[in-house]
Amino acid sequence: MLGLIFGVIITLTGAAVGYFYAPSQEQRILYAIITFLISVILLFLIKKIEKTEFQHFWGGLIGFILGVFISYLLIKICPINKLWIKNFISVILPLTGLYFGIDKSEWFRPSTIKSIFKERKETIAVKILDTSAVIDGRIADLCETGFLEGKVLLPSFIMNELQQVADSSDSLKRQRGRRGFDFLEQLKKCSNIDFKIIERDYPDVKEVDHKLLQLAKDLRAKVITTDFNLNKLAKIQGIKILNINELANALKPIVLPGEKIKAYILKEGKEKDQGVAYLEDGTMVVVDNARKMIGQTIDITVTSVLQTVAGKMIFGRYEP
Numbered sequence: 001m002l003g004l005i006f007g008v009i010i011t012l013t014g015a016a017v018g019y020f021y022a023p024s025q026e027q028r029i030l031y032a033i034i035t036f037l038i039s040v041i042l043l044f045l046i047k048k049i050e051k052t053e054f055q056h057f058w059g060g061l062i063g064f065i066l067g068v069f070i071s072y073l074l075i076k077i078c079p080i081n082k083l084w085i086k087n088f089i090s091v092i093l094p095l096t097g098l099y100f101g102i103d104k105s106e107w108f109r110p111s112t113i114k115s116i117f118k119e120r121k122e123t124i125a126v127k128i129l130d131t132s133a134v135i136d137g138r139i140a141d142l143c144e145t146g147f148l149e150g151k152v153l154l155p156s157f158i159m160n161e162l163q164q165v166a167d168s169s170d171s172l173k174r175q176r177g178r179r180g181f182d183f184l185e186q187l188k189k190c191s192n193i194d195f196k197i198i199e200r201d202y203p204d205v206k207e208v209d210h211k212l213l214q215l216a217k218d219l220r221a222k223v224i225t226t227d228f229n230l231n232k233l234a235k236i237q238g239i240k241i242l243n244i245n246e247l248a249n250a251l252k253p254i255v256l257p258g259e260k261i262k263a264y265i266l267k268e269g270k271e272k273d274q275g276v277a278y279l280e281d282g283t284m285v286v287v288d289n290a291r292k293m294i295g296q297t298i299d300i301t302v303t304s305v306l307q308t309v310a311g312k313m314i315f316g317r318y319e320p
Contacts, residue, residue, distance in 0.1 A: 067097025126151045130225035131161050135176050140186040152193045264297045265290050290318040
């Protein structure tokens with residue numbers, strides 16, 4: 001509420017200054033409107049700058065300079081005779097450039113500017129590894145089969161997080177972390193990709209996931225992960241994700257109702273006379289009339305297939 005009152009006072013004061021200090025009485029309304037608009041833009045800039053990290057001021061400075069340069073060209077090239085139009089252009093364009101320069105500061109980073117002059121193919125091919133994808137290990141198999149190619153980057157802060165997992169007091173976490181380093185060694189030896197560790201960090205950003213997404217924005221790269229929450233966060237921010245779990249689900253064999261498949265009944269289900277089995281790819285199969293067949297491989301008839309967030313579930317029936 002206090003901020004709103006402050007904003008109203010500033011804009012009204014700006015309009016009053018334009019009104020009372022106009023060159024003539026005929027131009028008072030016009031100058032009041034101009035100074036009112038400038039006051040509104042300044043308020044937006046102040047609010048934007050308050051939330052801006054120091055690293056984004058580089059883009060703001062470039063945007064401001066471009067705004068000054070464009071306003072200068074417009075005034076010189078276009079036949080503008082009225083002084084108030086020249087003043088308006090001279091103020092509005094630099095302020096607009098400053099605002100959008102801060103908002104789109106990643107456009108002015110040296111790495112982004114450099115990528116403009118490179119081939120489009122190289123830019124599209126950049127991918128960044130998440131900790132979950134490294135520990136999962138299937139990324140190494142994808143590389144060996146040739147389905148993964150181009151530049152694959154591992155940020156130094158992801159390497160540090162992986163090291164923390166490998167040094168954990170929890171034996172399970174420690175084992176997973178060390179296994180992740182083994183998979184990284186496989187990626188280094190893979191000839192299908194250009195694997196590199198990139199030394200870049202964002203000290204002002206605390207969360208590793210947020211650092212990863214910021215890096216993906218700066219490099220216009222895709223993120224390889226198995227993290228469901230990171231997947232959702234990236235989609236909100238417009239960052240492309242290569243989710244290994246989604247790929248695995250897409251590659252599972254298609255089973256249609258009425259088909260017969262073999263399944264090993266591992267345990268009993270929740271409902272009466274149900275048994276539960278798992279296919280080789282990990283797909284869960286719920287089988288009616290199969291509770292008595294636990295520990296045996298049987299032929300079942302598929303009745304339906306359900307697609308869930310976690311993957312596919314197959315429902316079937318055992319007919320003795």
